[in-house]
Structures are given as structure tokens and as C-alpha cells.
């Protein structure tokens with residue numbers, strides 16, 4: 001139609017189909033259920049305005065941050081076959097739905113034998129992205145771009161990120177340490193996700209600890225682990241002294 005933008009015509013079409021299928025906005029027998037928020041196709045049904053309003057109210061009420069968890073995945077047989085003699089890669093990531101993530105990876109990348117590394121401290125929580133950020137930062141030297149050979153981006157092999165050439169134990173220790181940090185009580189981050197003044201000060205005051213890694217081998221997990229574990233424990237003790245004198 002002349003003078004009508006693409007968006008206008010979409011709304012026009014929408015109102016026509018609503019008019020066709022909706023006898024009354026206040027029809028008492030209307031039955032509906034909230035759609036799966038992660039459903040891929042969202043445009044196969046037309047919703048009447050009163051239902052849209054309900055969804056808007058639900059969306060307003062929903063917390064901004066979902067809960068999720070950090071996971072470690074391994075596929076030792078796959079990597080032994082693909083890269084014999086090399087450290088099998090592990091994937092460290094976060095998801096709001098880990099089983100589905102595993103299924104997707106099995107299908108898309110053909111990772112046979114893919115399974116989650118057992119983590120008896122695993123828990124769903126709101127700061128899971130912070131755990132991932134800290135773990136990925138600490139293990140940056142071990143990050144590998146992994147090409148499964150099946151996924152393509154613009155005709156080229158996709159380089160999957162989040163894969164690391166570390167043992168399961170190193171991955172687990174790192175994930176568990178940073179998870180225990182973000183879940184400390186009292187929390188190190190406030191309700192807006194900002195590091196508390198107390199922890200900001202602790203980072204400044206005790207920065208002597210950073211210099212101890214100067215002549216360390218880049219792959220010395222033991223030293224790095226004990227350094228950060230000590231930092232965390234010292235800060236926890238200091239926090240407890242302040243909070244509960």
C-alpha cells in the first residue's frame with residue numbers, strides 16, 4: 001500500500017486476522033497458556049490484545065536476571081580420536097538449561113560421548129555469568145578455538161569458543177572456587193550486580209598478592225590455585241571479622 005511502511009502493513013495484517021478470529025475481547029471462555037519463552041517460532045499464532053497485555057504484565061514482573069549454572073563438559077573419546085595424544089578439551093560455559101545445551105551440542109557438532117563433569121557443588125543462581133567470566137579469565141592461556149568440522153559460519157568452519165586444554169580437575173577447581181566466591185554470605189555483589197565497597201577495598205589493599213605470579217610458569221595450575229585460594233580465604237576471614245565482630 002502506498003505510504004505505508006513495512007511495519008504498518010504488518011500491524012494492518014495483524015488486526016485483520018485478529019478481527020477474523022476474535023468474536024469479543026472479553027469472551028469469558030478464552031483459554032490460553034503462556035508460551036514457552038524459548039520457543040523458536042513465535043509468529044505462527046496471532047494473539048488478541050488482551051492476551052498480549054497479560055504477557056506484558058508477566059514480562060514486567062519477571063526478574064531481569066534468570067538463574068543458571070556453570071557447567072563443564074567433556075568428550076574424551078571424541079578428542080582422543082580427533083587429536084590423538086593431546087590434552088582432551090573441556091567446555092566451560094553457562095546455561096539456564098544445561099541438559100538442553102548438551103543435547104544441542106551433540107546434534108550440531110557430532111560430539112559423541114559428550115557428558116557433564118560431575119560437580120557436587122553445582123547450583124542454579126543469578127550470578128552464573130560472573131562465574132563464567134572469572135573462570136574464562138583465569139584460564140585464558142588454555143583457551144582453544146575448536147573446529148568441529150560440521151558447524152559453518154559464512155561457508156567456513158565455525159570456531160567454537162569456550163573450549164579449554166585443561167584437565168577436568170583444573171576446570172572443576174576453578175569453577176568451584178569462583179562459584180563459592182560469588183555465592184559468599186554476605187554477598188560480594190549488591191542487588192544491582194555491583195561489587196561491594198568492602199570487596200573493592202580488599203582488592204586494593206591486598207594487591208601484593210598479584211605480584212607473586214611474576215616468575216610463574218604460565219601453566220602452573222597448582223601455584224595459581226593456591227594463590228587465589230589463599231586470597232579468597234584471607235578475604236573471607238577479614239569479611240567475617242568486620243561483619244561479625
Ligand SMILES: [Zn+2]
Nearest residue numbers: 108109148151
Ligand atoms: Zn560445531
